[in-house]
Amino acid sequence: MTLLTVNGLHKFFGGVVAARDVTFTVARGEMLAIIGPNGAGKSTVFNMVGGQLKSDRGKVLLDGHDITYTSPQKRFRRGVGRTFQVAQTFLSMSAAENVQMALISCNRQSNRLWTAARERHRDKAVELLSRVGMAEAADVACSALAYGDVKRVELAIALAGQPKLLLMDEPTAGMAPRERAALMDLTASITESQGIGVLFTEHDMDVVFGHAARVLVLLRGQIIAAGSPDEVRQDEQVKRAYLGDARALEPLRGMSPA
Numbered sequence: 001m002t003l004l005t006v007n008g009l010h011k012f013f014g015g016v017v018a019a020r021d022v023t024f025t026v027a028r029g030e031m032l033a034i035i036g037p038n039g040a041g042k043s044t045v046f047n048m049v050g051g052q053l054k055s056d057r058g059k060v061l062l063d064g065h066d067i068t069y070t071s072p073q074k075r076f077r078r079g080v081g082r083t084f085q086v087a088q089t090f091l092s093m094s095a096a097e098n099v100q101m102a103l104i105s106c107n108r109q110s111n112r113l114w115t116a117a118r119e120r121h122r123d124k125a126v127e128l129l130s131r132v133g134m135a136e137a138a139d140v141a142c143s144a145l146a147y148g149d150v151k152r153v154e155l156a157i158a159l160a161g162q163p164k165l166l167l168m169d170e171p172t173a174g175m176a177p178r179e180r181a182a183l184m185d186l187t188a189s190i191t192e193s194q195g196i197g198v199l200f201t202e203h204d205m206d207v208v209f210g211h212a213a214r215v216l217v218l219l220r221g222q223i224i225a226a227g228s229p230d231e232v233r234q235d236e237q238v239k240r241a242y243l244g245d246a247r248a249l250e251p252l253r254g255m256s257p258a
């Protein structure tokens, strides 16, 4: 069932066409990767879906509702969650406190009363942390956690907003290869079981071909291919787009694509 519909998005920066007639859908529980060489338009499309960037033309629909002109805050409240390339946690606060802050914010409660609110949403926060395998680190400051664990906490923070659609900007950037696969496996199992659609950008082709159900390839602002990881990897236009970096499309030995 379609969750996100992106229809004919255009974005121009002066003479540069950053996105041209970009059209695609994301279904509930589906993980869709957007890839493309540097400057292809990935961030532009991503930010137009998140609402950080206004499109010059086209429409974005979430669950059938037109959100093209909706602010990022309102999109968030309608169910568009987001994680960032660099984890956005408060390092001096514990994992649980970070998730509690997100829950307080999602419930539109003031965090001026933070001292008094230390116990607010505590149980829910620990439950969210347990979903990402981090319940035992609930009281550990994020500054003391390994980076892969901070990314798990960030996933719990994103889930606190009860997203329908999760936008993940280079989710595994800065992580070791084994941690990357673990984070993406975790993301896939949670989002699939909860029917959350995921749209992610990623430079690591093992992550893309190992975890995306479908892949969208951008080149100079246009979609040049879309399909299963295997279909996209075999596409001649895609191979040409990555020419000079052809091995970027090869899976690591021993890793099978989804």
Ligand SMILES: Nc1ncnc2c1ncn2[C@@H]1O[C@H](COP(=O)(O)OP(=O)(O)OP(=O)(O)O)[C@@H](O)[C@H]1O
Pocket (backbone or CB within 6 Å): 013, 016, 017, 018, 036, 037, 038, 039, 040, 041, 042, 043, 044, 045
């Ligand atoms: N704010 C801006 N002002 C002017 N040009 C921009 C702006 N943002 C992006 N561009 C241009 O639009 C095109 C697409 O950029 P975009 O950042 O979306 O690509 P990308 O695929 O995310 O690249 P990368 O992989 O390097 O992050 C590029 O030519 C870029 O220089």
